[in-house]
Amino acid sequence: MTTGQRNYRELDDKVVLYPHNYINDIEGEKLEDMCEVFLGKGLKKFVIDFSDTEIINSIGISILIGIIERIRCAGGTILFSGLKKVNLDIFRIVGLTNVIQVHPTEVEAVDEMKRAGGGLLGK
Amino acid sequence: MKNKAIFNICPDGEFFGRSMEIDYVFARGTEVQKHTPNIYLSGNRWMGKTEVLRRVHRKLFWGQASVVPVYYQFRGGQSVSAFAEDFIKETAKQYMAFMLRNPELARVEVSLDKLERLVEENAEETELPGIVRRHREAREARDLTAELRNAVGAPALLSLNSSAPVFLMLDDLDAADRITSPSDGPEAGGELAGALVSGNFSFIAASLTASSLTTGLVKGHIETLELTGLKEEEAVSMLLELSRQYHLETSSEVLVQAARKLGGNPMYLKNLIWAAHRAGRDIMDIRDLADLYSGELVAGNTGFALGGAIRLNGLNDLRVLHAACTAYGSTSEEELKDRFRYGHEELKDMLSSFATMALVTNTLGSIKWAGDGVMRDYIIYMYETRLKGKSPEEVKTRLVRDMLKESFSSRGEEVRGRFKEEVSQLVSTFDGNMAQKVFFDHPSFASKYKDGLLRAVEGGEAGDIRLPHVVGCFDARRLEVGEAGQPVFIAHGFQNDRYDAGNEVAWLICVKEAITPVNIGDVENFLRRAAFLRENFRSIRVIRWMVGMEGFTEEAARRLSKEGVYSTDTVQLGMLRGALNAAPGTKRKGGGAVLGQAKEFEIVLPGSSKSELVAARAAEEIGTEMGFDDNAIGQIRAALVEACINAFEHSRTKSSKVHLKFIADNDRLTINVQNGGSGPGARGLKRAIARAGRMPQKRGWGVELMKGLMDEVRFEELVEGTRIVLVKYLAGKRSGEV
Numbered sequence: 001m002t003t004g005q006r007n008y009r010e011l012d013d014k015v016v017l018y019p020h021n022y023i024n025d026i027e028g029e030k031l032e033d034m035c036e037v038f039l040g041k042g043l044k045k046f047v048i049d050f051s052d053t054e055i056i057n058s059i060g061i062s063i064l065i066g067i068i069e070r071i072r073c074a075g076g077t078i079l080f081s082g083l084k085k086v087n088l089d090i091f092r093i094v095g096l097t098n099v100i101q102v103h104p105t106e107v108e109a110v111d112e113m114k115r116a117g118g119g120l121l122g123k
Numbered sequence: 124m125k126n127k128a129i130f131n132i133c134p135d136g137e138f139f140g141r142s143m144e145i146d147y148v149f150a151r152g153t154e155v156q157k158h159t160p161n162i163y164l165s166g167n168r169w170m171g172k173t174e175v176l177r178r179v180h181r182k183l184f185w186g187q188a189s190v191v192p193v194y195y196q197f198r199g200g201q202s203v204s205a206f207a208e209d210f211i212k213e214t215a216k217q218y219m220a221f222m223l224r225n226p227e228l229a230r231v232e233v234s235l236d237k238l239e240r241l242v243e244e245n246a247e248e249t250e251l252p253g254i255v256r257r258h259r260e261a262r263e264a265r266d267l268t269a270e271l272r273n274a275v276g277a278p279a280l281l282s283l284n285s286s287a288p289v290f291l292m293l294d295d296l297d298a299a300d301r302i303t304s305p306s307d308g309p310e311a312g313g314e315l316a317g318a319l320v321s322g323n324f325s326f327i328a329a330s331l332t333a334s335s336l337t338t339g340l341v342k343g344h345i346e347t348l349e350l351t352g353l354k355e356e357e358a359v360s361m362l363l364e365l366s367r368q369y370h371l372e373t374s375s376e377v378l379v380q381a382a383r384k385l386g387g388n389p390m391y392l393k394n395l396i397w398a399a400h401r402a403g404r405d406i407m408d409i410r411d412l413a414d415l416y417s418g419e420l421v422a423g424n425t426g427f428a429l430g431g432a433i434r435l436n437g438l439n440d441l442r443v444l445h446a447a448c449t450a451y452g453s454t455s456e457e458e459l460k461d462r463f464r465y466g467h468e469e470l471k472d473m474l475s476s477f478a479t480m481a482l483v484t485n486t487l488g489s490i491k492w493a494g495d496g497v498m499r500d501y502i503i504y505m506y507e508t509r510l511k512g513k514s515p516e517e518v519k520t521r522l523v524r525d526m527l528k529e530s531f532s533s534r535g536e537e538v539r540g541r542f543k544e545e546v547s548q549l550v551s552t553f554d555g556n557m558a559q560k561v562f563f564d565h566p567s568f569a570s571k572y573k574d575g576l577l578r579a580v581e582g583g584e585a586g587d588i589r590l591p592h593v594v595g596c597f598d599a600r601r602l603e604v605g606e607a608g609q610p611v612f613i614a615h616g617f618q619n620d621r622y623d624a625g626n627e628v629a630w631l632i633c634v635k636e637a638i639t640p641v642n643i644g645d646v647e648n649f650l651r652r653a654a655f656l657r658e659n660f661r662s663i664r665v666i667r668w669m670v671g672m673e674g675f676t677e678e679a680a681r682r683l684s685k686e687g688v689y690s691t692d693t694v695q696l697g698m699l700r701g702a703l704n705a706a707p708g709t710k711r712k713g714g715g716a717v718l719g720q721a722k723e724f725e726i727v728l729p730g731s732s733k734s735e736l737v738a739a740r741a742a743e744e745i746g747t748e749m750g751f752d753d754n755a756i757g758q759i760r761a762a763l764v765e766a767c768i769n770a771f772e773h774s775r776t777k778s779s780k781v782h783l784k785f786i787a788d789n790d791r792l793t794i795n796v797q798n799g800g801s802g803p804g805a806r807g808l809k810r811a812i813a814r815a816g817r818m819p820q821k822r823g824w825g826v827e828l829m830k831g832l833m834d835e836v837r838f839e840e841l842v843e844g845t846r847i848v849l850v851k852y853l854a855g856k857r858s859g860e861v
Contacts, residue, residue, distance in 0.1 A: 022736060054757075055739065057764050058824040086757030086832075093831035094824050 008034060014045040014113055016106055023056040028063030035067050044076030045113050049106040051082030061094055068100060077116075081109035128181040129220070129229045130194060132174055136368065137393065139361035140353045141175055148179045148327055148348070152290045153187050159346075161319070164329035166350030167481060167495060168432055169390035172329040175350065176292050179327075183290060184221060190290040190325070193217045193278060197294065199301035203267050203311050206302045207274035211258050212238055214277045218289070219245045235259060250280045268309040275315045279323035291319075291326035297479070332481045352387025352495075355379065361389070365396040372405035377412050384416065384526070386495045394424045409527055417522040420500055421515050429501045433480060436473075438510060439465065443473050445506040447483050448499040453491040542636045542672050543610060549696065550614045550632065551839060552703050553590035560588045562699040563668065565680050565690035591616035591628045599631070599652075602659055608648040609635045611656070618664070627663040631656055634670045641671035641690075646679045650686060670696060724785040728767060730774065735767035738783055742794065745785050749792055750853060758832040759851050763794060765825045766847045770798035773845060790853055791834075797846040 009016045015038050020027040035046065048064075050056075056064070071078045081103040083091065091097050103109035132138070151159055166172050176194060183192035195213050197206075215238055220229035223245060233241065239259070242251040254277045261269035282288035293299075302311035319326055353361065362378045385391040398419045399406055406412055419425040435441055442463055447454060460470055474490060477483040482494045492499065500522060507513045507521075561568045593616040603611070614630040633649040635641050649669055657665045668689040669675075675683070675690055683690045691699070726741055728734040739760040746756040770781040779798055786793040829836045835850035 022733070024733070026732070055736075055761055055764055057735075057761075057768060058828055059768070061824055061828075084757065085754045086761055089758065089832065090761060090828060093828055 008038075010043070011110060013043060014047065014110060015043050016047045016049055016110065018049050018051070019053050021052050021054045023053055023060030023064070025059045025063070028060045032063055032067055032070075035071060039071070039074050039076065044071070044074060046071055046076060046078040047106060047109045047113065048078065048080050049082045049109070050080065050084070050087060051106070053082075053087060054084065056087050056090060061090065061096070065094075065096070068096075077113065079103060079109040079113060081106045127226065128177060129184060129217070129226050130177045130180065132177045132181070137365065138174065138178075139364070139389065140357040141171055141178075141350075144175055144348065144350065145178050145182065148175065149182045149186070152179065152183055152192070152325065152327070153189050154325075159325075161325055161345045162327040163345050163347045164327055164350060165347060166329070166331075167388075168331060169388055169428070170350045170352065171389050172350055173294050174389075176294050176327065176329055180292055184226070189287060191218055191221045191281070191285075191287050192290050192292060194292040194294065197296060197298035197302075199298040201302050203271055203302055203304045203308060204262065206311055207267075207270040208235065208258065208262070210274040211254060211277060214274075214281070214289075215242055215246075215251050215255060218249070218251060218281060222246065222249075235262075250277075250284050254280065267304070271309045271311060271314050275318040278326075279318060279321055282324040289324045291324060293326060293328040296328040296330035297332050332479060352385075353382075353389060353392070354387065355382050358382035358385070358387040358392055361392055362396060365393065366399075366406070369396060369400040371396065371399050372407060374407045377406055377409055380409060381406070381412050381416075384412070385497060388495065388497065390428065391419075391425055391497055394419055394428075398423050410523075413523040413526040416526060417519045420497065420504060420522065421519050425497065426501065426504075429498060433482065433498065433501070434476075435505075436476070439463070439469075440473055440476075441502070441506055441509060443470070444477060444482065444502050445510075447477070447490050448492045448494065448502050450490075450492065453489050455490060456485070456488040459490065543612075543634045545700075546632065546634050546670050546696065547596050547612060548839065549700050549703065550593050550596055550630065551837075553593050553614075553616070554703075555592045555618075556590050556703060557587045558590055558699060558702060560586050562695045562702070563588065563689035563691055564684070565675050565692060565695065566684050568692075568695050569680075589618055591618045591630065593630075599656055602656055603652055606652055608652065609633050609645055611649070611652060613656070628666060629657075629660040629663055630666045630668055632668045632670065634672075636672050638673060640674045640676050641669060641679045642676045643678045643682060645669075645671075646682045646688075650682075650688070653688075722787040724787070726783040726785075728771075728781045728783065730771055730779055730781075734781075735764045735771075738763050738767050738796075741783070741785065742792075745787055746792060746851075749787050751792070751851070752854070755851060755854070759792065759794075759849070762829045762832040762836075762849055762851075763796070765829050766794070766796040766849055769825050769847060770796050770845070774798045792851050792853075794849045795846055796849070798844045 007018050009018075017031060017034055019031050023031070031048070038046070048067075068078055079101045080091075082105060083102055088097070088102065091102065101109075101112065103112060148162060148164075151162060164172055164175065173196070180192050180194045183190065193214050194217065195210060201209070212233060212235075216231065216233065217229045219241065220226055228241070228245075235255070235258070239252075239255050242249075242255050246252065254273060257273045258270060261267075261273055278289040278291050299312050299315055304310060319328070352358070359375065359378045359382050362381060363373065363375070366373045366378075381395060382392070385395065395406075395412075395415055398415050399411075402415065402418070404411060404415065406415065420429075433444075435444070443459055443465075446459060446462065456470060456474070459465070460467065463470075465473075474483060474485050478485055478493075482492070482498065484491045484493045494502075504515075504518050504522070507518045508515055561571060591614070593614045595616075596612055596614045599611040599613050600606075602613075611631055611633045614632060616628055616630075617626045618628045619626050631653050633645075633653075635645055646669065649667070653665075653667050666689065667686075668691065669683055670691045672693055674692040680690055724741065724745060726738060728738060742759045742763050743756055746759050751759065767781055767783075771779070774781070782795075782797045784795040784797075786795070826836075829847070829849065833849045834852050835848070837848040839846040839848065
């Protein structure tokens with residue numbers, strides 16, 4: 001069953017989050033809050049799809065790192081998808097691509113999550 | 124009514140700065156689950172500690188529900204029993220007021236009987252009825268220890284048995300040492316310290332000095348937050364705003380002097396403006412300021428407040444205090460004993476009393492003045508009038524005279540420092556560019572420059588010199604101890620775009636900042652010192668350059684020319700700067716081809732949320748026009764967003780604007796991002812490092828991102844702020860390929 005609104009989509013035991021086009025402190029914290037809500041509901045498989053995200057600033061990066069840590073700490077898994085080239089460059093500079101899987105599209109990320117089950121604790 | 128302060132605070136229109144401290148303490152107060160250290164708020168008299176605590180209390184009262192804020196201001200001279208009852212009353216009233224969202228409960232004066240009824244009616248389920256009952260029992264049994272322990276233990280008991288623990292805010296903590304107790308009775312300070320370090324609740328304690336109690340606390344798990352004077356910009360903003368409120372005309376330059384003289388102390392600043400208002404006098408020049416200041420000190424609110432705060436037990440106190448505040452550096456107990464023939468105990472008592480008032484510090488017998496400049500002037504005024512028999516008018520005249528001299532000298536220092544800094548900044552932008560040789564040859568320049576115009580230099584590239592890529596500038600003083608003469612600094616770098624030993628170069632730069640031109644004596648002095656200095660750079664090329672703010676005498680210019688020393692005056696320097704900075708399109712790099720005219724765009728960003736996106740949008744438009752591809756534009760936008768955030772973050776004031784200049788050249792886009800603050804630039808920023816296979820660090824990525832996304836990133840410290848320079852080359856056009 002698929003339920004959802006414009007900034008997230010629940011797919012059975014998974015949730016796909018769609019952040020804003022500019023991830024700064026405010027948008028980052030909104031994303032963080034959404035993750036907390038879904039973790040609270042017992043969902044532990046997350047995909048963050050950045051297809052609509054043009055710019056991620058360094059504060060946004062720090063919040064994303066916190067989100068990854070939080071989800072993993074709760075025994076969950078998280079994948080990224082849909083990154084624009086510049087945002088992928090940014091993730092490479094900070095070393096995030098070494099610790100998280102990045103997929104070209106949301107569909108591929110969700111398929112990978114289905115395929116790997118609970119075995120996606122790192123890259 | 125919501126948001127109204129429970130305790131008196133000054134009107135918002137008269138309160139300036141401190142928002143960072145208030146936000147910080149508020150955030151820390153609500154972090155009850157994180158076991159963060161408690162806070163010791165220190166600061167000199169009238170710096171606004173009480174105001175900060177009360178404003179945090181208001182914010183905690185109305186803005187959150189995770190802790191119960193309890194504010195308590197100590198009063199010296201209370202008995203232990205009176206303190207215990209007062210503390211319990213305040214704790215109980217404020218606890219109930221917060222729980223019932225009824226601020227009136229905190230303000231009401233109550234007897235113990237009435238308090239008992241109130242807690243029974245309003246807080247039956249809490250520990251409060253038991254605390255109040257035990258207090259009555261202990262009081263009736265005349266058990267001072269039980270009274271005291273029950274009182275100071277109340278916050279812990281309330282916290283342990285509630286989902287919302289107490290956040291205790293103790294004001295004027297040093298007065299706790301003056302709570303009186305019978306010789307065999309309990310010691311309030313010790314009991315309180317024991318309760319505070321128990322760890323059952325969080326607290327912030329403010330005091331003027333690190334008294335025995337606070338010293339004991341500081342040894343524990345506590346963070347010290349020092350409240351110093353308002354920053355110069357904040358103090359000037361405050362003076363401007365108050366002047367506006369009181370319809371006073373002011374000169375911003377004089378207000379800067381006032382802010383410095385008053386050390387950013389909010390009370391002194393307010394008093395000055397009130398004094399001007401009372402006298403109906405604008406603050407337009409330094410004389411206005413000096414008159415108002417001295418009047419305030421002698422017979423105004425500031426003098427009155429200082430008179431109350433500096434408690435003198437006779438003229439001997441005044442003698443010692445005067446000696447301490449006028450001593451160069453510090454004095455000593457021995458010196459004071461010899462000078463004034465006081466006994467050891469007498470002097471010890473005096474110094475202890477001064478230390479309690481935060482006027483001196485006594486470290487192993489070394490006595491150092493700890494008050495501020497205004498207090499020093501007040502002590503001098505008292506000393507001169509009471510002990511030297513001078514009239515107040517006479518001392519006032521001296522204060523005005525000293526202030527005028529001080530201001531004149533301070534302005535002179537600024538001008539002197541500014542010129543040398545300008546030269547140093549210009550050198551850091553040499554960046555391997557070509558420049559006309561005439562900018563470094565004063566006699567030649569003088570023959571070609573007329574009526575503001577420089578006649579065309581014939582001979583094309585033969586008239587140019589290649590400037591080095593400067594990697595660092597430093598003062599030569601370390602290398603020439605004891606030398607007199609004009610300051611020399613050394614710019615170390617590489618030439619010809621090659622970073623190898625054969626192209627290493629050192630520029631020895633002598634700057635004369637004076638109202639007279641460089642004369643032959645200056646030149647001989649520099650030539651001699653340069654000969655010694657070049658010994659430090661034996662294997663590399665050394666260039667000597669003299670810069671004269673007021674030019675050169677003919678004889679000096681001839682000698683420099685003969686010796687092959689570069690010579691530049693202010694006009695040449697300005698034109699060189701113009702060639703290097705204002706129009707990079709005219710720069711000639713690698714081969715010296717003249718590029719087309721650069722286009723410049725300027726934007727000023729307000730300090731508001733997401734204003735960096737305006738900059739990003741502008742970069743997109745300009746970059747597209749220049750022919751950058753989408754990815755490069757994305758990189759420029761992301762780097763520029765980081766630079767703007769950095770500039771805002773390190774601005775001196777929250778309202779600071781950030782100035783952007785886009786320079787669109789044939790081969791590159793250069794973006795200057797400048798704030799009006801004292802940002803740390805690259806040096807002060809925490810830099811993160813990506814570690815393979817491990818989770819990256821959370822913060823400090825701004826600089827790394829800028830560097831990773833742009834071709835060049837530079838941080839330049841300016842007189843009035845910091846500039847970040849971002850450069851992106853068009854693909855295939857780097858290194859002067861046109």
